[in-house]
Amino acid sequence: MLVTFDSLPDHAKVWVYQTSRILSETEINEITNYLSEQVANWESHGSPLQASFKFFYDKFLVLAVNTDLQEPSGCSIDSSTKWLKNIQQTLNIDFFDRSIAYFENEALNFFPVLEARKQVLAGKINAETTLLNHQVNTLSDLKNNWKLKASDSFMKKYFV
Structure with a gap:
């Protein structure tokens, strides 16, 4: 329904x-x-x-x-x-893209998940960069946790 x-x-x-x-x-x-x-x-x-x-x-x-x-x-x-x-x-639309979505200023950009460390080392992603977290499970998660700082995401290991 x-x-x-x-x-x-x-x-x-x-x-x-x-x-x-x-x-x-x-x-x-x-x-x-x-x-x-x-x-x-x-x-x-x-x-x-x-x-x-x-x-x-x-x-x-x-x-x-x-x-x-x-x-x-x-x-x-x-x-x-x-x-x-x-x-x-x-x-011809693939709904299963696994690249990482992030905001640079107001623009939405993407990089392959296997390049996360490389993006940090290149200075393109820092701890304050906003990422989209597709691992949300509920509508509340979507509203409150879809946009995360990189330091609060799976990428936090690159900022210690």
Whole structure:
């Protein structure tokens, strides 16, 4: 059952997907149409899931489920992954990019995760650099912990 993203409780389960490139308005509209239908009919063990999704920065898709009504099952989570793979096949959009997103001034930039130490040594990332933490688990985490200082992230080991 599709609901508005902002109507979900703070403890709703979230998944953050990062695309391999910035999406156009046309692509976002096409994906929104497709996902609206999928999410509206999303179920776990025959029970509807109250869920929604939202795009951020034209590059991140956040899928969220209200776990108060029904917990998503492994099969229902697999089906959501299949939706994104279907989009990848039809629109050539990869939702499984694992690069690190960070802000330089107001601009969003990226580097491969395996280059984290190299970015610090080169002076591109410092302890105060804001990163996006895709390991958030709830809507509250998304609101409060998605943007982190590098020193509060997995990169903290490079700043001791």
